[in-house]
Amino acid sequence: MIVLTCPWCGARDSEEFGYVGELGARRPDPKAATPAQWRSYLYQRANIAGWTSERWYHRMGCRRFLTVERDTTTNEVRSVLDAGGLAEDQ
Protein backbone atom coordinates (compact mmCIF):
# COMPACT_ATOMS: atom_id res chain seq x y z
CA MET A 1 0.00 0.00 0.00
CA ILE A 2 1.22 3.49 -0.68
CA VAL A 3 -0.19 6.69 0.76
CA LEU A 4 -0.60 9.84 -1.32
CA THR A 5 -1.05 13.12 0.56
CA CYS A 6 -3.58 14.93 -1.58
CA PRO A 7 -3.20 18.73 -1.28
CA TRP A 8 -7.00 19.01 -0.90
CA CYS A 9 -8.04 15.85 0.95
CA GLY A 10 -4.98 14.90 3.02
CA ALA A 11 -3.23 11.51 3.33
CA ARG A 12 -5.20 8.79 1.51
CA ASP A 13 -4.63 5.20 0.41
CA SER A 14 -3.54 4.97 -3.24
CA GLU A 15 -6.62 2.80 -3.92
CA GLU A 16 -8.64 6.04 -3.94
CA PHE A 17 -6.62 7.33 -6.87
CA GLY A 18 -6.42 6.44 -10.49
CA TYR A 19 -2.95 6.13 -12.02
CA VAL A 20 -2.83 8.06 -15.30
CA GLY A 21 0.81 7.66 -16.31
CA GLU A 22 4.27 9.18 -16.50
CA LEU A 23 4.76 12.81 -17.47
CA GLY A 24 7.13 13.68 -20.25
CA ALA A 25 6.15 13.54 -23.86
CA ARG A 26 4.27 16.65 -25.02
CA ARG A 27 1.24 15.96 -27.18
CA PRO A 28 2.17 16.89 -30.75
CA ASP A 29 -0.09 19.09 -32.84
CA PRO A 30 -2.34 16.55 -34.62
CA LYS A 31 -2.41 18.74 -37.73
CA ALA A 32 1.37 19.02 -38.01
CA ALA A 33 2.59 15.70 -36.59
CA THR A 34 3.77 12.92 -38.89
CA PRO A 35 2.30 9.44 -38.26
CA ALA A 36 5.66 8.35 -36.81
CA GLN A 37 5.73 11.31 -34.39
CA TRP A 38 2.16 10.66 -33.35
CA ARG A 39 2.79 6.95 -32.75
CA SER A 40 5.92 7.74 -30.79
CA TYR A 41 3.83 10.00 -28.55
CA LEU A 42 1.18 7.30 -28.20
CA TYR A 43 3.41 4.33 -27.45
CA GLN A 44 6.92 5.31 -26.31
CA ARG A 45 7.51 5.53 -22.56
CA ALA A 46 10.60 6.51 -20.55
CA ASN A 47 9.59 3.87 -17.95
CA ILE A 48 12.15 5.20 -15.49
CA ALA A 49 13.43 3.00 -12.67
CA GLY A 50 13.86 5.66 -9.99
CA TRP A 51 12.41 9.11 -9.30
CA THR A 52 9.74 10.00 -11.81
CA SER A 53 6.96 12.60 -12.21
CA GLU A 54 3.56 11.27 -13.02
CA ARG A 55 -0.10 12.13 -13.26
CA TRP A 56 -2.64 10.68 -10.80
CA TYR A 57 -6.37 11.38 -10.48
CA HIS A 58 -8.16 11.48 -7.11
CA ARG A 59 -11.23 9.64 -8.36
CA MET A 60 -12.72 8.90 -4.90
CA GLY A 61 -11.92 12.30 -3.42
CA CYS A 62 -11.61 15.80 -4.83
CA ARG A 63 -11.54 14.47 -8.41
CA ARG A 64 -8.59 16.71 -9.17
CA PHE A 65 -5.62 15.73 -11.35
CA LEU A 66 -2.37 15.63 -9.38
CA THR A 67 1.33 15.64 -10.15
CA VAL A 68 3.11 13.02 -8.06
CA GLU A 69 6.86 12.53 -7.63
CA ARG A 70 7.49 8.85 -6.87
CA ASP A 71 10.48 6.49 -6.82
CA THR A 72 9.30 3.55 -8.94
CA THR A 73 11.83 1.18 -7.35
CA THR A 74 10.60 1.75 -3.77
CA ASN A 75 7.20 3.48 -4.24
CA GLU A 76 8.40 6.27 -1.93
CA VAL A 77 6.43 9.47 -2.64
CA ARG A 78 8.22 12.85 -2.44
CA SER A 79 5.50 15.30 -3.39
CA VAL A 80 1.85 15.46 -4.44
CA LEU A 81 0.80 18.72 -6.07
CA ASP A 82 -2.36 19.88 -7.76
CA ALA A 83 -1.90 19.73 -11.52
CA GLY A 84 -4.39 22.55 -12.06
CA GLY A 85 -6.90 20.39 -13.86
CA LEU A 86 -5.74 18.58 -16.96
CA ALA A 87 -2.19 19.66 -17.68
CA GLU A 88 -1.25 20.65 -21.20
CA ASP A 89 1.38 17.97 -21.60
CA GLN A 90 -0.98 15.03 -20.96
Add this chain to the structure above:
Amino acid sequence: MTDSAARAHHDVAKQPAGRGHPVAALRRSRYSALSLLRHGIRGDDWPLAWRTHDLRRGYQVVIVGGGVHGLATAYYLAREYGITDVAVIERGYIGGGGSGRNTAILRSNYLTPEGVRFYDRSLTLYSALAAELNYNVMFSRRGHLTLAHSDASLRTMRWRAEVNKHSGVDSEVIAPDDVKRLVPHLDTSSEARYPVLGALYHPPGGIIRHDAVVWGYARAADSLGVHIHQDTEVTGIDVSGGRVTGVRTTGGDIATPVVINCTAGWSTTVSDMAGVRMPIQTFPLQAAVTEPVKPFLRTVVVSGTLHVYVSQTDRGELVFGASVDPFASYSTRGSLEFVEGLSTHVLELMPSLDKLRVLRQWAGVCDMTPDFAPIMGATDVDGFLVDVGWGTYGFKAGPVAGEAMAQCVATGATPELISSFSLSRFARGRLVAEKGAAAVGH
Protein backbone atom coordinates in the same frame (compact mmCIF):
# COMPACT_ATOMS: atom_id res chain seq x y z
CA MET B 1 15.84 -10.49 -43.44
CA THR B 2 16.84 -7.22 -41.85
CA ASP B 3 20.31 -5.71 -42.11
CA SER B 4 20.87 -6.16 -38.43
CA ALA B 5 19.88 -9.80 -38.45
CA ALA B 6 21.93 -10.44 -41.59
CA ARG B 7 25.02 -8.88 -40.01
CA ALA B 8 24.47 -10.90 -36.83
CA HIS B 9 24.29 -14.02 -38.98
CA HIS B 10 27.46 -13.10 -40.80
CA ASP B 11 29.30 -12.64 -37.51
CA VAL B 12 28.20 -15.83 -35.85
CA ALA B 13 28.63 -17.89 -39.01
CA LYS B 14 32.39 -17.24 -38.82
CA GLN B 15 32.84 -19.65 -35.96
CA PRO B 16 33.14 -23.39 -36.58
CA ALA B 17 29.98 -25.43 -36.29
CA GLY B 18 29.92 -27.73 -33.31
CA ARG B 19 26.89 -29.82 -34.08
CA GLY B 20 27.25 -33.39 -32.96
CA HIS B 21 30.01 -33.45 -30.41
CA PRO B 22 28.35 -31.42 -27.64
CA VAL B 23 25.64 -34.06 -27.29
CA ALA B 24 28.28 -36.43 -25.97
CA ALA B 25 29.13 -33.88 -23.30
CA LEU B 26 25.48 -33.85 -22.31
CA ARG B 27 25.56 -37.59 -21.76
CA ARG B 28 28.50 -37.47 -19.33
CA SER B 29 26.44 -36.51 -16.32
CA ARG B 30 23.18 -38.14 -17.32
CA TYR B 31 20.46 -38.44 -14.68
CA SER B 32 18.83 -41.87 -14.58
CA ALA B 33 17.45 -44.42 -12.11
CA LEU B 34 20.81 -46.18 -12.36
CA SER B 35 22.83 -43.05 -11.57
CA LEU B 36 20.48 -42.35 -8.65
CA LEU B 37 21.15 -45.84 -7.30
CA ARG B 38 24.90 -45.47 -7.84
CA HIS B 39 25.03 -42.13 -6.03
CA GLY B 40 22.80 -43.52 -3.29
CA ILE B 41 25.13 -46.46 -2.63
CA ARG B 42 28.36 -44.49 -2.91
CA GLY B 43 26.99 -41.49 -1.05
CA ASP B 44 29.17 -39.15 -3.12
CA ASP B 45 28.21 -35.68 -4.29
CA TRP B 46 26.46 -35.10 -7.57
CA PRO B 47 28.43 -33.08 -10.10
CA LEU B 48 27.35 -29.43 -10.25
CA ALA B 49 24.48 -28.98 -12.70
CA TRP B 50 26.31 -26.07 -14.32
CA ARG B 51 29.79 -24.66 -13.90
CA THR B 52 31.17 -21.21 -13.21
CA HIS B 53 33.66 -19.69 -15.62
CA ASP B 54 35.90 -16.66 -15.76
CA LEU B 55 34.43 -13.97 -17.95
CA ARG B 56 36.06 -14.13 -21.40
CA ARG B 57 37.16 -10.93 -23.13
CA GLY B 58 34.91 -11.72 -26.04
CA TYR B 59 31.92 -13.87 -27.00
CA GLN B 60 30.11 -14.44 -30.28
CA VAL B 61 26.76 -13.87 -28.58
CA VAL B 62 25.96 -12.23 -25.24
CA ILE B 63 22.51 -12.85 -23.76
CA VAL B 64 21.38 -10.41 -21.07
CA GLY B 65 19.09 -12.13 -18.57
CA GLY B 66 19.38 -15.66 -17.17
CA GLY B 67 15.73 -16.61 -17.09
CA VAL B 68 13.89 -19.19 -19.13
CA HIS B 69 14.00 -16.98 -22.26
CA GLY B 70 17.73 -16.26 -22.07
CA LEU B 71 18.76 -19.80 -21.17
CA ALA B 72 16.44 -21.36 -23.77
CA THR B 73 17.91 -19.03 -26.43
CA ALA B 74 21.43 -20.07 -25.40
CA TYR B 75 20.47 -23.74 -25.41
CA TYR B 76 18.87 -23.68 -28.88
CA LEU B 77 21.78 -21.61 -30.28
CA ALA B 78 24.17 -24.33 -29.11
CA ARG B 79 21.97 -27.32 -29.81
CA GLU B 80 20.42 -26.40 -33.16
CA TYR B 81 23.14 -24.26 -34.70
CA GLY B 82 26.37 -25.28 -32.95
CA ILE B 83 26.95 -21.72 -31.73
CA THR B 84 28.46 -22.38 -28.31
CA ASP B 85 30.61 -19.26 -27.77
CA VAL B 86 27.72 -17.75 -25.86
CA ALA B 87 27.55 -15.95 -22.51
CA VAL B 88 24.38 -15.61 -20.45
CA ILE B 89 24.78 -12.61 -18.12
CA GLU B 90 22.52 -12.62 -15.06
CA ARG B 91 22.48 -9.82 -12.48
CA GLY B 92 21.20 -12.01 -9.64
CA TYR B 93 20.82 -15.77 -9.77
CA ILE B 94 19.33 -17.64 -12.73
CA GLY B 95 15.55 -17.92 -12.65
CA GLY B 96 15.29 -15.26 -9.93
CA GLY B 97 13.14 -12.90 -11.97
CA GLY B 98 9.92 -13.60 -13.83
CA SER B 99 10.92 -17.24 -14.40
CA GLY B 100 10.76 -17.94 -10.67
CA ARG B 101 7.82 -15.66 -9.84
CA ASN B 102 5.13 -16.80 -12.27
CA THR B 103 2.34 -19.27 -11.48
CA ALA B 104 3.75 -21.88 -13.91
CA ILE B 105 0.58 -22.34 -15.99
CA LEU B 106 0.94 -23.63 -19.55
CA ARG B 107 -1.77 -23.53 -22.24
CA SER B 108 -2.30 -22.85 -25.93
CA ASN B 109 -6.03 -21.96 -26.17
CA TYR B 110 -5.58 -18.48 -27.63
CA LEU B 111 -7.98 -16.42 -29.72
CA THR B 112 -6.12 -15.74 -32.96
CA PRO B 113 -4.70 -18.49 -35.22
CA GLU B 114 -1.23 -16.86 -34.85
CA GLY B 115 -1.46 -16.98 -31.06
CA VAL B 116 -2.65 -20.58 -31.08
CA ARG B 117 0.16 -21.69 -33.44
CA PHE B 118 2.79 -19.89 -31.35
CA TYR B 119 1.77 -21.31 -27.98
CA ASP B 120 1.00 -24.75 -29.37
CA ARG B 121 4.63 -24.92 -30.51
CA SER B 122 5.69 -23.86 -27.01
CA LEU B 123 3.50 -26.54 -25.43
CA THR B 124 4.93 -29.15 -27.82
CA LEU B 125 8.47 -28.17 -26.80
CA TYR B 126 7.51 -28.15 -23.12
CA SER B 127 5.99 -31.64 -23.30
CA ALA B 128 9.22 -33.08 -24.73
CA LEU B 129 11.48 -31.02 -22.47
CA ALA B 130 12.04 -33.50 -19.63
CA ALA B 131 13.32 -36.17 -22.03
CA GLU B 132 15.27 -33.72 -24.18
CA LEU B 133 17.06 -31.99 -21.29
CA ASN B 134 17.31 -35.14 -19.17
CA TYR B 135 15.79 -33.12 -16.34
CA ASN B 136 12.47 -33.71 -14.59
CA VAL B 137 10.49 -30.52 -15.24
CA MET B 138 7.35 -32.06 -13.67
CA PHE B 139 4.98 -31.04 -16.45
CA SER B 140 1.51 -32.04 -15.30
CA ARG B 141 -1.11 -31.90 -18.06
CA ARG B 142 -4.08 -31.64 -15.75
CA GLY B 143 -6.40 -29.54 -17.89
CA HIS B 144 -7.17 -25.85 -17.88
CA LEU B 145 -10.61 -24.32 -17.23
CA THR B 146 -11.51 -20.72 -18.08
CA LEU B 147 -14.84 -19.87 -16.47
CA ALA B 148 -17.53 -17.83 -18.21
CA HIS B 149 -19.64 -15.65 -15.92
CA SER B 150 -21.53 -13.80 -18.64
CA ASP B 151 -23.10 -14.42 -22.04
CA ALA B 152 -20.44 -12.23 -23.63
CA SER B 153 -17.55 -14.28 -22.27
CA LEU B 154 -19.33 -17.53 -23.19
CA ARG B 155 -19.59 -16.23 -26.75
CA THR B 156 -15.87 -15.40 -26.84
CA MET B 157 -15.08 -18.86 -25.50
CA ARG B 158 -17.10 -20.54 -28.27
CA TRP B 159 -15.10 -18.45 -30.73
CA ARG B 160 -11.83 -19.41 -29.04
CA ALA B 161 -12.79 -23.11 -29.01
CA GLU B 162 -13.50 -23.04 -32.76
CA VAL B 163 -10.21 -21.26 -33.56
CA ASN B 164 -8.39 -23.77 -31.34
CA LYS B 165 -10.02 -26.83 -32.92
CA HIS B 166 -9.31 -25.47 -36.38
CA SER B 167 -5.60 -25.40 -35.45
CA GLY B 168 -5.78 -28.92 -34.02
CA VAL B 169 -5.70 -27.79 -30.39
CA ASP B 170 -7.94 -29.70 -27.96
CA SER B 171 -10.39 -27.12 -26.57
CA GLU B 172 -14.14 -27.24 -25.90
CA VAL B 173 -16.86 -25.19 -24.23
CA ILE B 174 -18.47 -27.22 -21.44
CA ALA B 175 -21.66 -26.75 -19.42
CA PRO B 176 -21.83 -25.89 -15.68
CA ASP B 177 -22.63 -29.53 -14.77
CA ASP B 178 -19.43 -30.69 -16.48
CA VAL B 179 -17.50 -27.92 -14.73
CA LYS B 180 -18.90 -29.14 -11.40
CA ARG B 181 -17.80 -32.70 -12.20
CA LEU B 182 -14.25 -31.51 -12.92
CA VAL B 183 -14.08 -29.14 -9.93
CA PRO B 184 -16.55 -30.31 -7.23
CA HIS B 185 -15.53 -27.51 -4.84
CA LEU B 186 -16.55 -24.79 -7.24
CA ASP B 187 -19.74 -22.86 -6.45
CA THR B 188 -21.76 -23.43 -9.62
CA SER B 189 -25.12 -22.49 -8.07
CA SER B 190 -27.20 -19.79 -9.73
CA GLU B 191 -27.12 -17.82 -6.44
CA ALA B 192 -23.41 -17.05 -6.82
CA ARG B 193 -22.50 -13.38 -7.24
CA TYR B 194 -20.94 -14.29 -10.60
CA PRO B 195 -22.69 -17.53 -11.63
CA VAL B 196 -20.71 -20.00 -13.75
CA LEU B 197 -22.47 -20.22 -17.12
CA GLY B 198 -19.93 -22.57 -18.65
CA ALA B 199 -16.21 -22.86 -19.23
CA LEU B 200 -13.60 -23.26 -21.91
CA TYR B 201 -11.97 -26.62 -21.17
CA HIS B 202 -8.46 -27.13 -22.52
CA PRO B 203 -7.20 -30.62 -21.52
CA PRO B 204 -3.56 -30.19 -22.76
CA GLY B 205 -2.99 -27.21 -20.43
CA GLY B 206 -1.42 -27.68 -17.04
CA ILE B 207 1.33 -26.65 -14.68
CA ILE B 208 5.06 -27.25 -14.63
CA ARG B 209 7.91 -26.82 -12.13
CA HIS B 210 9.22 -23.43 -13.30
CA ASP B 211 12.56 -23.62 -11.45
CA ALA B 212 13.24 -27.02 -12.99
CA VAL B 213 12.71 -25.59 -16.48
CA VAL B 214 15.33 -22.91 -15.77
CA TRP B 215 17.77 -25.36 -14.21
CA GLY B 216 17.23 -27.92 -16.97
CA TYR B 217 17.99 -25.39 -19.70
CA ALA B 218 20.98 -24.06 -17.73
CA ARG B 219 22.45 -27.54 -17.25
CA ALA B 220 21.93 -28.50 -20.89
CA ALA B 221 23.31 -25.19 -22.20
CA ASP B 222 26.31 -25.44 -19.87
CA SER B 223 27.15 -28.96 -21.04
CA LEU B 224 27.05 -27.70 -24.64
CA GLY B 225 29.67 -25.06 -23.80
CA VAL B 226 27.59 -21.97 -22.95
CA HIS B 227 29.00 -19.81 -20.15
CA ILE B 228 26.50 -18.79 -17.46
CA HIS B 229 27.67 -15.77 -15.43
CA GLN B 230 25.52 -15.17 -12.37
CA ASP B 231 25.89 -12.20 -10.03
CA THR B 232 27.13 -10.16 -12.99
CA GLU B 233 25.29 -6.98 -13.93
CA VAL B 234 25.33 -5.38 -17.36
CA THR B 235 26.24 -1.71 -16.84
CA GLY B 236 26.54 -0.59 -20.45
CA ILE B 237 26.29 -1.61 -24.08
CA ASP B 238 28.83 -0.20 -26.50
CA VAL B 239 27.45 0.88 -29.85
CA SER B 240 29.70 2.22 -32.55
CA GLY B 241 28.55 3.32 -36.01
CA GLY B 242 25.05 1.99 -35.40
CA ARG B 243 26.13 -1.46 -34.36
CA VAL B 244 26.92 -3.30 -31.15
CA THR B 245 30.60 -3.76 -30.32
CA GLY B 246 30.56 -4.85 -26.71
CA VAL B 247 28.99 -5.12 -23.30
CA ARG B 248 30.25 -3.65 -20.05
CA THR B 249 29.54 -5.66 -16.92
CA THR B 250 30.45 -5.59 -13.23
CA GLY B 251 32.69 -8.59 -14.00
CA GLY B 252 34.57 -6.88 -16.85
CA ASP B 253 34.13 -5.74 -20.43
CA ILE B 254 33.17 -8.13 -23.21
CA ALA B 255 33.65 -7.57 -26.94
CA THR B 256 30.74 -9.02 -28.90
CA PRO B 257 28.91 -8.42 -32.18
CA VAL B 258 25.54 -9.73 -30.91
CA VAL B 259 23.63 -8.81 -27.75
CA ILE B 260 20.17 -10.24 -27.03
CA ASN B 261 18.07 -8.48 -24.41
CA CYS B 262 16.13 -11.31 -22.73
CA THR B 263 15.21 -9.45 -19.55
CA ALA B 264 11.79 -9.01 -17.98
CA GLY B 265 11.09 -5.99 -15.84
CA TRP B 266 14.34 -4.33 -16.91
CA SER B 267 13.98 -4.45 -20.68
CA THR B 268 13.69 -0.65 -20.90
CA THR B 269 16.81 -0.10 -18.80
CA VAL B 270 18.88 -2.54 -20.86
CA SER B 271 17.56 -1.29 -24.21
CA ASP B 272 18.26 2.31 -23.15
CA MET B 273 21.95 1.31 -22.82
CA ALA B 274 21.96 0.50 -26.53
CA GLY B 275 19.98 3.64 -27.34
CA VAL B 276 16.86 1.72 -28.34
CA ARG B 277 13.58 3.15 -27.03
CA MET B 278 10.86 0.79 -25.91
CA PRO B 279 7.06 1.21 -25.82
CA ILE B 280 7.00 -0.53 -22.45
CA GLN B 281 5.67 0.19 -18.98
CA THR B 282 6.66 -2.00 -16.05
CA PHE B 283 3.96 -3.22 -13.66
CA PRO B 284 4.20 -5.61 -10.71
CA LEU B 285 2.09 -8.78 -10.79
CA GLN B 286 1.40 -10.40 -7.45
CA ALA B 287 0.76 -14.01 -6.54
CA ALA B 288 0.21 -15.94 -3.33
CA VAL B 289 0.39 -19.50 -2.05
CA THR B 290 -1.54 -21.23 0.74
CA GLU B 291 -0.52 -23.90 3.23
CA PRO B 292 -0.50 -27.40 1.67
CA VAL B 293 -3.68 -29.49 1.86
CA LYS B 294 -4.76 -32.88 0.47
CA PRO B 295 -5.14 -32.98 -3.31
CA PHE B 296 -8.66 -31.83 -4.20
CA LEU B 297 -8.21 -29.57 -7.22
CA ARG B 298 -7.00 -31.28 -10.35
CA THR B 299 -7.45 -28.68 -13.07
CA VAL B 300 -6.21 -25.13 -13.35
CA VAL B 301 -9.19 -22.79 -12.77
CA VAL B 302 -9.21 -19.30 -14.24
CA SER B 303 -11.82 -16.57 -13.94
CA GLY B 304 -11.28 -13.50 -16.06
CA THR B 305 -14.24 -11.70 -14.53
CA LEU B 306 -12.91 -12.21 -10.99
CA HIS B 307 -9.28 -11.62 -12.04
CA VAL B 308 -8.00 -14.79 -10.44
CA TYR B 309 -6.41 -18.10 -11.34
CA VAL B 310 -5.98 -21.08 -9.03
CA SER B 311 -4.06 -24.33 -9.24
CA GLN B 312 -2.90 -26.90 -6.70
CA THR B 313 0.76 -27.87 -6.76
CA ASP B 314 2.05 -31.41 -6.38
CA ARG B 315 2.94 -30.46 -2.79
CA GLY B 316 -0.70 -29.56 -2.12
CA GLU B 317 -0.41 -25.78 -1.88
CA LEU B 318 -2.89 -23.63 -3.76
CA VAL B 319 -1.22 -21.08 -6.01
CA PHE B 320 -3.20 -17.91 -6.72
CA GLY B 321 -2.47 -15.24 -9.25
CA ALA B 322 -4.26 -12.08 -10.32
CA SER B 323 -3.84 -9.23 -12.77
CA VAL B 324 -1.15 -6.56 -12.62
CA ASP B 325 -1.08 -3.87 -9.92
CA PRO B 326 -2.97 -0.65 -10.70
CA PHE B 327 0.14 1.52 -11.15
CA ALA B 328 3.53 1.16 -12.83
CA SER B 329 6.40 0.18 -10.51
CA TYR B 330 9.62 -1.82 -10.31
CA SER B 331 8.96 -2.68 -6.66
CA THR B 332 8.42 -6.35 -5.79
CA ARG B 333 6.86 -5.70 -2.37
CA GLY B 334 3.46 -7.28 -1.85
CA SER B 335 0.43 -5.26 -0.85
CA LEU B 336 -2.48 -5.91 1.52
CA GLU B 337 -5.00 -4.75 -1.10
CA PHE B 338 -3.88 -7.60 -3.31
CA VAL B 339 -4.47 -10.40 -0.78
CA GLU B 340 -7.74 -8.84 0.32
CA GLY B 341 -9.10 -8.67 -3.22
CA LEU B 342 -7.70 -12.08 -4.12
CA SER B 343 -9.19 -13.87 -1.08
CA THR B 344 -12.58 -12.30 -1.71
CA HIS B 345 -12.57 -13.51 -5.28
CA VAL B 346 -11.26 -16.99 -4.51
CA LEU B 347 -13.97 -17.44 -1.85
CA GLU B 348 -16.63 -16.38 -4.33
CA LEU B 349 -15.47 -19.27 -6.53
CA MET B 350 -14.80 -21.83 -3.78
CA PRO B 351 -16.46 -20.83 -0.48
CA SER B 352 -15.20 -24.00 1.24
CA LEU B 353 -11.65 -22.63 1.23
CA ASP B 354 -12.43 -20.04 3.93
CA LYS B 355 -10.30 -21.78 6.60
CA LEU B 356 -7.23 -22.02 4.36
CA ARG B 357 -4.33 -19.76 5.34
CA VAL B 358 -2.13 -17.86 2.94
CA LEU B 359 1.52 -18.75 3.55
CA ARG B 360 3.24 -16.09 1.52
CA GLN B 361 2.79 -13.62 -1.30
CA TRP B 362 5.26 -12.19 -3.76
CA ALA B 363 5.48 -10.03 -6.86
CA GLY B 364 7.24 -10.19 -10.18
CA VAL B 365 7.66 -7.30 -12.58
CA CYS B 366 6.00 -7.45 -15.99
CA ASP B 367 6.87 -5.39 -19.05
CA MET B 368 3.57 -4.38 -20.61
CA THR B 369 3.38 -3.32 -24.25
CA PRO B 370 0.54 -1.22 -25.74
CA ASP B 371 -0.94 -4.23 -27.58
CA PHE B 372 -0.05 -6.87 -24.92
CA ALA B 373 2.06 -8.74 -27.48
CA PRO B 374 5.81 -9.30 -27.05
CA ILE B 375 8.61 -7.49 -28.89
CA MET B 376 10.99 -9.88 -30.63
CA GLY B 377 13.79 -9.74 -33.15
CA ALA B 378 16.07 -7.09 -34.61
CA THR B 379 16.19 -3.38 -33.68
CA ASP B 380 17.59 -0.25 -35.35
CA VAL B 381 20.96 -1.00 -33.74
CA ASP B 382 22.75 -3.75 -35.70
CA GLY B 383 23.47 -6.77 -33.54
CA PHE B 384 21.13 -5.68 -30.75
CA LEU B 385 18.18 -8.04 -30.62
CA VAL B 386 15.31 -8.08 -28.17
CA ASP B 387 13.03 -10.74 -26.71
CA VAL B 388 11.07 -8.59 -24.29
CA GLY B 389 7.65 -7.14 -23.45
CA TRP B 390 6.24 -10.48 -22.40
CA GLY B 391 3.76 -8.94 -20.00
CA THR B 392 2.12 -11.48 -17.75
CA TYR B 393 2.59 -14.57 -19.93
CA GLY B 394 6.31 -14.84 -20.68
CA PHE B 395 6.95 -18.10 -18.91
CA LYS B 396 4.64 -20.21 -21.08
CA ALA B 397 6.40 -18.90 -24.19
CA GLY B 398 9.97 -19.61 -22.98
CA PRO B 399 10.89 -22.54 -25.25
CA VAL B 400 9.33 -21.21 -28.46
CA ALA B 401 10.81 -17.75 -27.86
CA GLY B 402 14.24 -19.29 -27.28
CA GLU B 403 13.95 -21.36 -30.43
CA ALA B 404 12.84 -18.35 -32.50
CA MET B 405 15.53 -16.02 -31.12
CA ALA B 406 18.22 -18.64 -31.77
CA GLN B 407 16.97 -18.92 -35.35
CA CYS B 408 17.04 -15.12 -35.68
CA VAL B 409 20.70 -14.95 -34.66
CA ALA B 410 21.94 -18.07 -36.43
CA THR B 411 20.18 -17.77 -39.77
CA GLY B 412 19.84 -14.01 -39.92
CA ALA B 413 16.20 -14.40 -40.90
CA THR B 414 13.22 -13.52 -38.73
CA PRO B 415 11.07 -16.65 -38.41
CA GLU B 416 7.54 -16.21 -39.78
CA LEU B 417 6.19 -17.25 -36.35
CA ILE B 418 7.46 -14.03 -34.74
CA SER B 419 7.48 -11.64 -37.71
CA SER B 420 4.44 -9.73 -36.42
CA PHE B 421 6.18 -9.08 -33.06
CA SER B 422 8.90 -6.75 -34.40
CA LEU B 423 9.71 -3.49 -32.57
CA SER B 424 9.06 -1.53 -35.77
CA ARG B 425 5.34 -2.40 -35.65
CA PHE B 426 4.75 0.52 -33.27
CA ALA B 427 6.28 3.07 -35.65
CA ARG B 428 4.32 1.51 -38.54
CA GLY B 429 1.09 1.38 -36.54
CA ARG B 430 0.74 -2.38 -37.12
CA LEU B 431 -0.22 -3.48 -33.62
CA VAL B 432 -1.03 -7.11 -32.85
CA ALA B 433 -4.55 -7.99 -31.75
CA GLU B 434 -4.45 -10.97 -29.41
CA LYS B 435 -7.01 -10.50 -26.70
CA GLY B 436 -6.54 -14.07 -25.56
CA ALA B 437 -2.93 -13.21 -24.69
CA ALA B 438 -3.48 -13.68 -20.99
CA ALA B 439 -6.45 -15.12 -19.23
CA VAL B 440 -6.95 -12.16 -16.92
CA GLY B 441 -6.31 -8.46 -17.14
CA HIS B 442 -6.60 -8.21 -20.90
